[in-house]
């Protein structure tokens with residue numbers, strides 16, 4: 001199968017590329033990635049000699065370039081991971097989020113429509129459903145109530161996908177994973193931040209009282225779910241991908257510190273993020289019906305992730321900014 005993986009040099013994209021190249025030795029993948037601060041060829045370092053993998057450095061908003069690559073490569077599927085993804089950054093500077101997560105998605109859909117690409121799979125997020133504190137977990141038909149510029153931009157991308165299916169019958173599938181964790185996640189994200197700070201015995205900031213609930217999915221389990229949706233999913237549909245593993249943020253920090261043998265006194269409560277959602281939660285009946293369920297137990301996944309960060313300092317050390325260990329609120333900083 002021929003995959004064009006946009007955003008394939010980021011955290012989830014690179015894990016998906018590794019999963020596919022390892023599982024199917026006849027697959028061909030072009031990773032099409034702008035290499036923003038979050039995208040790195042180091043994420044694919046162990047795959048660089050794989051004959052099934054090629055890389056193109058380009059922006060999904062670039063109409064001509066995307067058209068040219070799709071025309072020449074003739075993918076069976078475009079899998080779109082490309083996005084601006086950090087909520088705190090979206091509060092400081094929303095414009096890049098709108099460009100990539102809305103216009104970029106439009107450009108992919110329009111290119112796929114013109115060139116009759118057989119399938120587009122768009123990676124969305126559980127954040128489009130908004131804060132579900134005190135409410136039922138969302139199924140795929142639940143209303144969108146995004147809270148941050150990030151989640152609003154992601155919800156807009158979903159709506160464009162739905163419109164392209166309805167109006168043009170463009171074969172598109174949307175997937176909405178919950179919070180992923182595992183190797184190659186950028187140090188600004190919650191779990192790597194806890195591990196890296198704990199390794200340095202530095203205080204670990206937690207927003208407010210740490211009572212926000214997130215659902216966690218190990219990134220290799222996500223890759224498997226995505227592979228199943230690409231092969232068995234129905235066009236025009238959306239699929240939630242829950243981890244069935246809801247945890248309070250404070251519990252996540254405490255568990256990681258215990259696993260690392262570090263004191264809980266490292267935890268420091270800081271001012272909460274504006275608009276911070278208290279809870280994300282999704283139903284997963286549709287993806288379960290396709291025969292998938294997560295394989296990696298929570299503690300096992302955390303142990304694997306901690307081990308990876310301990311053994312791969314070369315990967316994350318160059319990414320730490322001068323103020324990485326400061327405790328102030330990041331949305332006021334940039």
Ligand SMILES: NC(=O)c1ccc[n+]([C@@H]2O[C@H](COP(=O)([O-])OP(=O)(O)OC[C@H]3O[C@@H](n4cnc5c(N)ncnc54)[C@H](O)[C@@H]3O)[C@@H](O)[C@H]2O)c1
Pocket residue numbers: 006007008009010011012013032033034035036037038039040058059060061080081082083084085086100104123124125126154176177178179180181186
């Ligand atoms: N990480 C999570 O927990 C999570 C959960 C649910 C959904 N998602 C979604 O999954 C996708 C991947 O998330 P991630 O955590 O791997 O993100 P990431 O920030 O690690 O990677 C994003 C990648 O997209 C690339 N990119 C950004 N703008 C681009 C553009 N204009 N053109 C081409 N490439 C561009 C970056 O260079 C990077 O390689 C995103 O769409 C995100 O919204 C992530």
